Amino acid sequence: MTAPATTHETAVDLRQVEQFLYREARYADEHDYDAWEALWTDDALYWVPASASDDDPVQRMSVISDNRSRIATRLKQLRTGKRYAQSPPSHLRRIVSNVEILDDEGGEPGDLTVGANFVLVESRERGNEIWAGRTTYRLRLVDGLLRLAYKKVVLVDRDRALPTLSFLI
Numbered sequence: 001m002t003a004p005a006t007t008h009e010t011a012v013d014l015r016q017v018e019q020f021l022y023r024e025a026r027y028a029d030e031h032d033y034d035a036w037e038a039l040w041t042d043d044a045l046y047w048v049p050a051s052a053s054d055d056d057p058v059q060r061m062s063v064i065s066d067n068r069s070r071i072a073t074r075l076k077q078l079r080t081g082k083r084y085a086q087s088p089p090s091h092l093r094r095i096v097s098n099v100e101i102l103d104d105e106g107g108e109p110g111d112l113t114v115g116a117n118f119v120l121v122e123s124r125e126r127g128n129e130i131w132a133g134r135t136t137y138r139l140r141l142v143d144g145l146l147r148l149a150y151k152k153v154v155l156v157d158r159d160r161a162l163p164t165l166s167f168l169i
Contacts, residue, residue, distance in 0.1 A: 012146065017114055017139065018099050020146045025118070029092040033075045041140055041149045044068040048153045048168060063158075064168060090164070094120035102136075111138040111149055122164070129163065132156045
């Protein structure tokens with residue numbers, strides 16, 4: 001049995017964290033933007049650094065560096081059907097693995113820092129892409145439910161030209 005990690009209101013065990021991460025991945029893979037957006041806290045940050053110097057999204061170049069407002073704007077544009085990065089959108093499936101609760105690495109008191117690896121297959125008209133990387137999350141209990149306060153995606157091949165970003169939403 002996994003020892004629970006303490007957050008603001010209660011204890012959360014590794015299985016609950018894993019189920020949350022799997023659900024978040026499924027929402028992204030299935031383009032369920034409403035459900036995916038509902039997972040974020042009001043003060044969220046979604047960051048995909050563009051280089052190995054990935055210590056500060058303000059000072060370093062980023063593929064994505066979105067606060068909560070920008071996340072909402074990006075999704076609103078996707079929902080219009082006029083701002084697609086691709087038409088039709090890619091078929092996506094990701095595997096999330098090596099989920100571990102990490103030592104506190106910032107965020108609000110009580111935030112839970114979690115790390116996980118992922119492999120994603122993107123199928124589109126021109127062929128398939130395979131993406132891999134490491135994601136760091138800060139999760140927070142809000143009204144008894146886990147929410148994303150922070151998500152940092154470090155791509156394995158972040159130093160290459162990225163042919164598409166649709167898998168990142």
